[in-house]
Amino acid sequence: MNLKKHTIGPIRRVGLVDLFRGRPGRPPWDLLALTKMVAQPTATPQAIVGWSRLKSNIICSLYQGRSGCASHILAIKLMRAYAARGKPDVTRKVFDKIPERNNVICNVMIRSYVNNHFYKDAILMYKSTLACGVTPDHYTLPCVLKACSSMDNLRFGVQIHCPAVKKGLDLTLFTGNGLIAMYGKCGNLVEARRVFDEMPQRDIVSWNSMVAGYAQNGRFDEALEVCKEMDSLGVKPDSGTMASLAPAVTNTSAENVMFVKKIFSDMAKDELVAWNVMIAMYANNSMSSEAIGLYTQMEAHGIEPDAITIASVLPACGDLSAVSLGKRIHEYIEIKKLRPNLSVENALIDMYAKCGCLQDARKVFDEMQIKDVISWTSMMSAYGRSGKGEQAVDLFSKMQDLGIIPDSIAFVSILSACSHAGLLEEGRNYYKLMIEEYKIVPRLEHSTCMVDILGRAGKVDEANIHIKQMSMEPNDRVWGALLSACHVYNNMDIGVIAADRLFQLAPQQSGYYVLLSNIYAKAGRWKDVTLFRSIMKGRGVKKIPAVSNVELDDHVHTFLAGDRSHPQMEEIYLELDILLGKMKEAGYVPKTDTALHDVEEEEKENHLVVHSEKLAIVFAIINSEPRVPIRVTKNLRVCEDCHIAIKFISKITERQIIVRDTNRYHHFENGVCSCGDYW
DNA sequence: TTCTCGTCCC
Structure with missing residues (x-):
């Protein structure tokens, strides 16, 4: 539609409203058409601006001396249009101008907030509608429940449950589903299951919400169990089931991967979400080639990748150093205008970094309009892995200057950068800074880095002391870092201690046997080397093929x-x-x-x-x-x-x-x- | 109207 046909000068505006007044019960068709147009994602900025110029007077005029169905329809359309364009504040302005509000209008307002992630405002709005005497209905509650689950607000969620029960709404499909999701997200799985079991009728969303609840709380076996339960009752899993299951299948067994793959293969291949989940699952289970293969298949199927697909497949490109595919995807991002998008841009930085293309990574980083702590972390680790510790240190201070708070992972990045570059003093300082200034409790990863920093600098004894002083039980990576240091600096005494712990913690990891053997080999103690080979054989340890x-x-x-x-x-x-x-x-x-x-x-x-x-x-x-x-x-x-x-x-x-x-x-x-x- | 998928460290 051409906006010029609907000139929005003052004269025309009066004309529209007059038209409306002249035909009670029906809104002016061209205004409606305009509203619809503005609600389209493809609406041009000009259309929005034109519409904005209209809106200030239109609502007042519409309601002048009348309140009625037609005015409400138009007002609601207007509210939805703004909400769809991510402007809940403008939606609110329209809402405030409406003289008499029914529960439909209140619902639209609440949903505008929820869909734009303004959960607190949604709950406040809900409370104020209650205060105005508007009664919540089966449209209101699911929406407010969504706000509760997004905020992890179990307390208020329970407060919604009570009125729902009073009105018997907890037994209806949408409210029931909302309750399951809320309890699941907030970690009360017993209650989620109770609501689920008591529902007189369930649909696929009820099942998916149940699966999601278990999966989000790390109760993976139960999530898979619910899937099998569905299957036995003849309920067909859909793409939503796969998505719900996703948290349960990162770093999982081959068996579980096969399970999800089976669901996927039995399903119609026309839904983007299903492809996205499959690609992400492959990428999260070190099956990068499969992830890339599926991405190619998806393109062949004519399904258009979205930002989530891209953010899922890029790590796989990085993992395989598949830089030409990575670059092709980068072009696709530009063509489809998927930027700016934090996840996509961060994934791009990481992909380039893993492919060793530091300049390309930096270019993406510099072009970003908004950077979060992940962007900075990705770029720091890019420098870190390439041994450019000074640049990483430089970025860290710039990040601090901008007031971005480094998190636990940011410190892993900078510490690891220090270790690769041999920055001993800087590493010590960052470790101190993390604990004393940012009150971050060191995790095993931080200790691994510290042992690495000390060990690579030849401070093998100090590294050993660091391990002894740890509050957590050191894992195989920590001991592994110490063993590597012993290997480099030919420290057989500590090396044997580290190896001893490692053979208990990770008896199947051949790399550690090889390291210790090499320490013996360097010392010419071939008998011990031979001994180790027989121990490895005896324990069934196989060398990971290079x-x-x-x-x-x-x-x-x-x-x-x-x-x-x-x-x-x-x-x-x-x-x-x-x-x-x-x-x-x-x-x-x-x-x-x-x-x-x-x-x-x-x-x-x-x-x-x-x-x-x-x-x-x-x-x-x-x-x-x-x-x-x-x-x-x-x-x-x-x-x-x-x-x-x-x-x-x-x-x-x-x-x-x-x-x-x-x-x-x-x-x-x-x-x-x-x-x-x-x- | 309700559910669900993505980015950084080891």
């Missing part, structure tokens, strides 16, 4: 150590041989003392040559244009020999090589690594 990923043309290629399965393998090994020759000419000496096995030097050298990251890098060299940076992601820490070797490779081939291991980033360029050989 895997390196490298992206080429939107496709992720995976290499195992000693891999010969890749179709281009012959070419890769040939090229590797040539490269090795050049490297040795340039002064490369394989560093063999960290190899686990007690074998002859030459044989050890062969083991090292075929480490997965070397294969991945050579593959990328063969298949990509000169000077294009190579990005490799590894599932374990990069070993000392590979680190030395890649420095040579970066110089010989004049390539930037960016390797991400489990701990951090290594930007290799012209024979130098960004970590300064400190990792």
Whole structure:
């Protein structure tokens, strides 16, 4: 519709109102059309402005000397239009001008507040309507209950329950569902279940609310149980069921993932939410390739991704260093104008950071109109992982200057940045600041960072003391950090203590056996190394196979150590041989003392040559244009020999090589690594 | 009218 046809000059305005007056019982059709247009998400700013100019007089005129159904219809439309555009304050202005209010108008006002997350105002409005003698009905209560659950306000929720029972509304579908959701969200699952059980009729939302209640409170088995109960009663789960279940299936068993996958596969694939939940579930269960695969399928299905899809799939791109897909998604965000959106932008920063594209991450960060503590944290950890501790420290003070309060995770980020950059004093200060200024109780993650900071700086004894002074029981990561320090600084005494604890806490983690074996290997105690290998075998511990990923043309290629399965393998090994020759000419000496096995030097050298990251890098060299940076992601820490070797490779081939291991980033360029050989 | 999905650290 063209706004020009509805000129909104003063003359026309009087005309409209006159038209209305002349036809009691019917609102002027073109005004209604205008209202509808303003309510559309596609309404232009001009339309809104035009409408605003109308609104100041229109309501007064409408109600002049009359009150009636027609005036109410128009007023309600106007209120809804403003609420839909996120302006509950303007809605309220319209509301205040209405002389006689019935419960429909009050309901609309309350809902405007709730839908715009103004929960306190919604509850205040509810109270004042009660005071005015307007009685709440089966439209009012679900809405007010939603406000209670969003605020975690169990006390007021219970106060709603009483009048609901008096009127028998608790047995109606919508109010009953609202009660279940409220009790569930507020953690009173017994009461939620009671309401659920007493409802004479239930629908899919009742079931979903019940599932959500258990899932949100960490009672995952019960959430799954309710799903199975539905199934046995022939109630078909829908996309809402999947969404409700989502909190229950992050970091969960393969079995649970399969369960949700089954629900998804039995369902019509036309609902965005279902896809979003599936993608998020894959991403949250370290199934990044599956997440990306499903995203591609979704596009093929013609379903348009929204901001939530994007925020769910980007971490998977980051995880696999799939930067070309990440960039494509970035373009999509710009095309669909999904920015500004905090979650999307924060996810973008993280994706670029994990792909080693610091500048791109920083660009997104700088362009953001509003930044929250997560944005700052993401950017700090981006610098941290790349060994740019000073920049992280710099950001931390800027964040403080802006009055943004760092939370527990922000401190994990900055501490971890300090550890990667070897900033011992800064790390100590931040730890102190966190406890003394911000009154944050240190979590295991903070201690892990502190042990890491102390340990990497060679203060192995002090790190050991830190562990002894912890108020919480140290976990395997804390001991693992200490063991790594012992490995770097050849501290066998403390290393054995740490390893001893680790073998109790995480007997299946091969990495720790390898570290301790390597400490023995460095000391030439091959008997102990052999002993450990037999202990590992005896306990059924398997070495996690080293895997390196490298992206080429939107496709992720995976290499195992000693891999010969890749179709281009012959070419890769040939090229590797040539490269090795050049490297040795340039002064490369394989560093063999960290190899686990007690074998002859030459044989050890062969083991090292075929480490997965070397294969991945050579593959990328063969298949990509000169000077294009190579990005490799590894599932374990990069070993000392590979680190030395890649420095040579970066110089010989004049390539930037960016390797991400489990701990951090290594930007290799012209024979130098960004970590300064400190990792 | 009611339910439900996303971002940072280890």
